[in-house]
Amino acid sequence: MSNGPSGFVLIDKPAGPTSHGVVAALRRELKTRKVGHAGTLDPMATGLLIAGVGRATRLLTYLVGLDKTYEATIRLGEATTTDDAEGEFLSAAAAAPASDDATAPDAFRLSDAQILSALEAFHGDILQRPTAVSAIKVDGKRAYDRVRAGEDVELAARPVTIHELELVSGPTPTTGKSGAGVIDLSIRTRVSSGTYIRAIARDLGAALGVGGHLTSLKRSAVGPFTLDDASELAAPELLDPLAVMSRVLPVREVSEAEAADLAQGRFLDPVEPPEPASASAPAPTRTSEFALAACDGRLIAVITTREGKTRPVIVLEAQ
Secondary structure, X not given: OXXXXXXXXXXXXXXXXXXXXXXXXXXXXXXXXXXXXXXXXXXXXXXXXXXXEHHHHHHHHHOOOOOEEEEEEEEEOEEEOOOEOOOOEEEEOOEOOOOOOOOOEOHHHOOHHHHHHHHOOOOEEEEEOXXXXXXXXXXXXXXXXXXXXXXXXXXXXXXXXXXXXXXXXXXXXXXXXXXXXXXXXXXXXXXXXXXXXXHHHHHHHHHHOOXXXXXXXXXXXXXXXXXXXXXXXXXXXXXXXXXXXXXXXXXXXXXXXXXXXXXXXXXXXXXXXXXXXXXXXXXXXXXXXXXXEEEOOEEEEEEEEEOOEEEEEEXXXXX
């Protein structure tokens, strides 16, 4: 068994640091280099960031694909180079003639009904073009690095799912940083992994013809995990790997002899689909071919059953 801390840290990330900066802070605090995370949050974004520590970093692959829930504020009437408040303004809704007020900015001329109707397009399975300033690799190089180098980057659209999107407040007319008349609306949305909320703001503004960007973003949940589970970056709490992973994958209890077999890469006899870790444990939220092998409260391995054989995929506890 490897030395050093092992487990998960659920952090309520403040605005400012990058996700890599959070990882660096955890490495210093926990005195280990082996720390990774299960999904990037932009510097301006706040909220839930899941980090794996030690051997648990090998389990992050089962967390990165979980749905994400966000609370965000979209500003209509201004577009930026990054699709959020950190970028430079590309355009603003300039004053334009209107039938009832010749001085009304374009964004102010949008009715609530127009905005709500445009929001309806952002539900279900859609094709979304990721924001150019993203960590997606293009020919081996991060898209944001290409943008910073002056390249014109336009990423291909890809399928994402917006499970839920509700208007929390607004539309609210106000004045933007560019001096333009803008409209703010706050939303709450649950989306598939890989969905860019910045791109929703951008595309909503484009659909309405006034431009749009994100002014605030908070990730409130990742799968079954919420901010109620999180600790502050200044005082990270290391959580037991089994306690975290049993909320995502089902658990099969194994004997000490079976645990030793798994540690050596040996197969086990298959059993009926495993039950949750305890009667009080929430049912796992992810249907998967994988399960957890646990012995006496210890997470031994991730296992899978194929062709009548149960074998270890990842061994966490060696003999």
